[in-house]
Amino acid sequence: MSARVALRGIGAAAVALFAALAFTPLPNVLYVVLVPxxxxxxxxxxxxxxxxxxxxxxxxxxxxxxxxxxxxxxxxGLAPLLVMLGPGGGTEPSEATVRVRMAEDLSVPATAxxxxxxxxxTRDEARVCWEDLAPRGARRILLVTGSEHMPRAAALFRRAGxxxxxxxxxxxxxxxxxxQGRLELARAxxxxxxxxxxxxxxxxx
Amino acid sequence: MAGLSSLxxxxxxxxxxxxxxxxxxxxxxxxxxxxxxxxxLNVGLGLxxxxxxxxxxxxxxxxxxxxxxxxxVLSVLQALVFxxxxxxxxxHDRPR
Numbered sequence: 001m002s003a004r005v006a007l008r009g010i011g012a013a014a015v016a017l018f019a020a021l022a023f024t025p026l027p028n029v030l031y032v033v034l035v036p037x038x039x040x041x042x043x044x045x046x047x048x049x050x051x052x053x054x055x056x057x058x059x060x061x062x063x064x065x066x067x068x069x070x071x072x073x074x075x076x077g078l079a080p081l082l083v084m085l086g087p088g089g090g091t092e093p094s095e096a097t098v099r100v101r102m103a104e105d106l107s108v109p110a111t112a113x114x115x116x117x118x119x120x121x122t123r124d125e126a127r128v129c130w131e132d133l134a135p136r137g138a139r140r141i142l143l144v145t146g147s148e149h150m151p152r153a154a155a156l157f158r159r160a161g162x163x164x165x166x167x168x169x170x171x172x173x174x175x176x177x178x179x180q181g182r183l184e185l186a187r188a189x190x191x192x193x194x195x196x197x198x199x200x201x202x203x204x205x
Numbered sequence: 206m207a208g209l210s211s212l213x214x215x216x217x218x219x220x221x222x223x224x225x226x227x228x229x230x231x232x233x234x235x236x237x238x239x240x241x242x243x244x245x246l247n248v249g250l251g252l253x254x255x256x257x258x259x260x261x262x263x264x265x266x267x268x269x270x271x272x273x274x275x276x277x278v279l280s281v282l283q284a285l286v287f288x289x290x291x292x293x294x295x296x297h298d299r300p301r
Contacts, residue, residue, distance in 0.1 A: 004235060007239055010237075010242065011234030011240075011241065012234050191272055194268075198268070
């Protein structure tokens with residue numbers, strides 16, 4: 001088989017995949033298969049909000065959604081402590097700091113807030129959170145992160161020693177019928193699948 | 206929309222086309238295939254560099270740096286340049 005024919009085959013497969021992902025409900029179906037539904041949140045000793053990115057002091061959309069999800073759970077009285085995670089870079093404030101300031105602006109008392117910017121990966125976050133919360137006796141946590149990220153994150157926090165109550169935040173519409181929305185959904189799922197594969201290969205899961 | 210504009214383009218090009226539609230589609234698929242190959246190479250290289258930086262320099266870099274739409278655009282540009290560089294030079298464009 002010549003290189004030209006092979007390239008045409010790859011190109012045809014790419015076009016077919018693009019069409020299937022953008023113009024059929026394939027990403028919506030994959031989302032349902034890969035992201036299990038979670039039970040309603042229950043009371044816990046702390047709410048832990050995982051990082052999702054900050055750029056020069058501006059929270060990413062996912063970060064903002066997760067932080068608001070954590071604040072909403074706190075305002076419902078489901079835990080007395082709200083832990084905001086997320087690293088920073090250089091001289092800029094960390095994601096955790098920006099989120100804590102936002103939570104204070106949303107009337108969460110400073111005494112109920114904890115910021116930890118040490119965790120740079122989900123695995124790191126589970127470890128630093130254990131260091132923060134185990135001495136306080138807070139083992140049962142409400143874990144807040146994106147829906148597709150939750151299975152991997154919950155497994156890592158359980159492995160660290162926590163009793164995890166899952167409180168996923170919907171970061172993308174799983175029922176979208178817009179081609180761009182479906183492509184975004186497929187991209188998020190692919191990213192998470194690759195992360196899960198890496199974590200399994202590295203023995204983290 | 207894309208279907209309508211394609212139809213309009215086909216009407217405009219009718220009679221002036223130097224290639225059959227079948228041949229043009231094949232060439233396009235070839236370029237897309239090249240773009241996919243470049244994308245895989247770029248992402249693979251990026252992941253490798255992240256692992257190298259983590260292991261050798263002990264500096265943290267996120268894998269998510271490779272999840273950037275600009276990488277797709279750059280891969281398409283690479284494929285176009287590579288594809289055109291394999292085509293014969295038209296007589297009037299040849300350097301003198």
